[in-house]
Every structure is written in structure tokens, then in C-alpha cells.
Amino acid sequence: MPSLRRLPADAPAQTIAAILDTDGALILEDVLSPAQVARVGGEIEPYVEATPNGRDSFTGHATTRTGALVARSPACRELVMHPAILAACDVFLKRACDRYQLHLTQVIRIRPGQGAQVLHRDKLAWGGYLQGIEPQLNTIWAITDFTAENGATQVVPGSPGWAEGRRAEPHEVGQAVMKAGSVLVYSGSVIHAGGENRSDADRIGINLTYCLGWLRQEENQYLSCPPQIARTLDPQLQALLGYAMGSYALGYFTPPLPPGEGPEAVPPDYALGGEAAGWGEDLLAAVSARQKAKVTEG
Incomplete structure (x- = not known):
């Protein structure tokens, strides 16, 4: 052996x-x-x-x-x-x-x-x-x-x-x-x-x-360790998870916010800090509110 x-x-x-x-x-x-x-x-x-x-x-x-x-x-x-x-x-x-x-x-x-x-x-x-x-x-x-x-x-x-x-x-x-x-x-x-x-x-x-x-x-590290958890981690670990560009044009995203309320084509670490913190939760809350309103109207 x-x-x-x-x-x-x-x-x-x-x-x-x-x-x-x-x-x-x-x-x-x-x-x-x-x-x-x-x-x-x-x-x-x-x-x-x-x-x-x-x-x-x-x-x-x-x-x-x-x-x-x-x-x-x-x-x-x-x-x-x-x-x-x-x-x-x-x-x-x-x-x-x-x-x-x-x-x-x-x-x-x-x-x-x-x-x-x-x-x-x-x-x-x-x-x-x-x-x-x-x-x-x-x-x-x-x-x-x-x-x-x-x-x-x-x-x-x-x-x-x-x-x-x-x-x-x-x-x-x-x-x-x-x-x-x-x-x-x-x-x-x-x-x-x-x-x-x-x-x-x-x-x-x-x-x-x-x-x-x-x-x-x-x-899928973005789902296993989503932004609300990842933003509390060491930046090097965040990058290893995938919250960093894989190369010049690999990994960017656009926050799916209403017109004029967010940037276009940002690197993934945008979701983790500063003004971006919470954008995902805010979007989900807004979508949920709209869905509830439609149900009420219906």
C-alpha cells in the first residue's frame, strides 16, 4: 500500500x-x-x-x-x-x-x-x-x-x-x-x-x-454566507467567499433598485459596506410591501 x-x-x-x-x-x-x-x-x-x-x-x-x-x-x-x-x-x-x-x-x-x-x-x-x-x-x-x-x-x-x-x-x-x-x-x-x-x-x-x-x-457561498453576515467578516475572507471581482469583468452586479436609487455595474463588495449596507433588505421590504398592497387592492 x-x-x-x-x-x-x-x-x-x-x-x-x-x-x-x-x-x-x-x-x-x-x-x-x-x-x-x-x-x-x-x-x-x-x-x-x-x-x-x-x-x-x-x-x-x-x-x-x-x-x-x-x-x-x-x-x-x-x-x-x-x-x-x-x-x-x-x-x-x-x-x-x-x-x-x-x-x-x-x-x-x-x-x-x-x-x-x-x-x-x-x-x-x-x-x-x-x-x-x-x-x-x-x-x-x-x-x-x-x-x-x-x-x-x-x-x-x-x-x-x-x-x-x-x-x-x-x-x-x-x-x-x-x-x-x-x-x-x-x-x-x-x-x-x-x-x-x-x-x-x-x-x-x-x-x-x-x-x-x-x-x-x-x-454557493453568496447564499451560504449572505451579505448581512459577510459584511461582519475580515475583508480577505469576504473576498475568498466571492465578494470581490474574480478578474477585470467577472462578478460585477447592479443592485435591482428603483430608478435613480442605486448605481450600475458595481463590484460585489458594494453589497457589504458603507451606503450599500442594507440595500438588499430594503429592496426585499419594498417588494414585500408592494405585494401586500396588490393583495389588499385585489
Whole structure:
């Protein structure tokens, strides 16, 4: 069984990117302290416990997936903004974009009895249309220990360079066995999957992923973290969510206000501050009032 390379938490971004290019995945060890792991776990636990199991074999009939983590958890915001991960994104993703963005935030809890997920590449979320471009950098933060018994993520090192139709043989599949507080970093091109949980306890990891700024996000961050919440966050995190131009002409909008009451073609961060704060709520209130008036008139 192949093993993944392991690096210290302060490994250089260039080293991380180089390993992702060849192997497709690696483990950063001891990135979070036990106290930090406990804080993250405490903040997400109520949401995880309220999340039902998946509805198909891919999402997992004994697996829960909980999102909207930026809006729900200050501790998760810190993980999203971790300097080592963003530095790796700068090197790995900016080869194909001006700005990268947050793609997905999700707590994945694999419960006892869950079978192994089918092996796949995450970049296929965009179909087979991206050729010759690496679209994303992904992380799974271990909130519990990841073991061979409890469903540690399966990974096929070296598979980013494989032909699309090649299937991994059992001896080519390794597992991301790691302690709580460590992080699996992997590309969108590497073949991987959730493991089988043969233990009597949950395996919990936080899947935070980043993609090129000109691609559609897997998790719609504007809905998961709407302006009334996003405007309270750090500007860099706001930009990662998508409240910034993806390039010169990617992402602008026009507030749908009555004639003369708003600007035309503004960047998305207009919705977050200054005179713009509350425009969305004001518009909804105005529309609602008009609808009520029509009902009364009718």
C-alpha cells in the first residue's frame, strides 16, 4: 500500500505545490493544537448532530455532510484563512487565475458501518471540460484521528498524471492515516475517496476547498454566507467567499433598485459596506410591501 508524504505544519508553499503536482496529495502534521481541535469540534457539533445521513451511495447512507461553515463557526473561519494553506493556494492556483475563491466548506462525518466511497477526482464537478488545468486545492482537517479502521481518506498517489480512463488497482490505493489536528492537502486531479468505517466511532473531518476564481463554486457561498453576515467578516475572507471581482469583468452586479436609487455595474463588495449596507433588505421590504398592497387592492 502506498504512503503519502508528510510535512511539518510550516512547510514551504513551493514544496507543497511541487508534491501536489506529482503525487496529488500530502499530509501536514500537527497544524492544530488539541485545544484548537476541541474548539472547532465544539462549534460544529450542534450542526453536525442535526444533519441527516446522505441520500445516495456517493454522499453516503451513513455519512453526514454539514455546510455553511463560514457563517456558522468563527473557528472554521480561521481554518479557511490559515496562512500555510493560503500560501499554498497562492503558488498552486494562481498559475491559472488572477484570484482564487472558497469552493466548499463541509464537515464530513463518516459513521460506523459506512462503506468505502467510489474512487473519483473532485475536478469532475465541472464535468470533463477542464483539460490541462488544475482547478482546485483541497484540504481535509482531521477533527478526530483518521485511522485505517475508521475511514481515513483513500488516496492514489501519482494519479493526477493518469489518463482519465485508468482505474486504480487495490495495491495503488493508500490511506491518509493521521492524528487529529493534521491536514490532508490534495488536488482536484488526484483520485481519492472516503474510506470504509469498520470501527465503532465516527470519523470527522472538515473539507475546505479552494478553486480558480473564474469557476462556479461547489457551495454557493453568496447564499451560504449572505451579505448581512459577510459584511461582519475580515475583508480577505469576504473576498475568498466571492465578494470581490474574480478578474477585470467577472462578478460585477447592479443592485435591482428603483430608478435613480442605486448605481450600475458595481463590484460585489458594494453589497457589504458603507451606503450599500442594507440595500438588499430594503429592496426585499419594498417588494414585500408592494405585494401586500396588490393583495389588499385585489
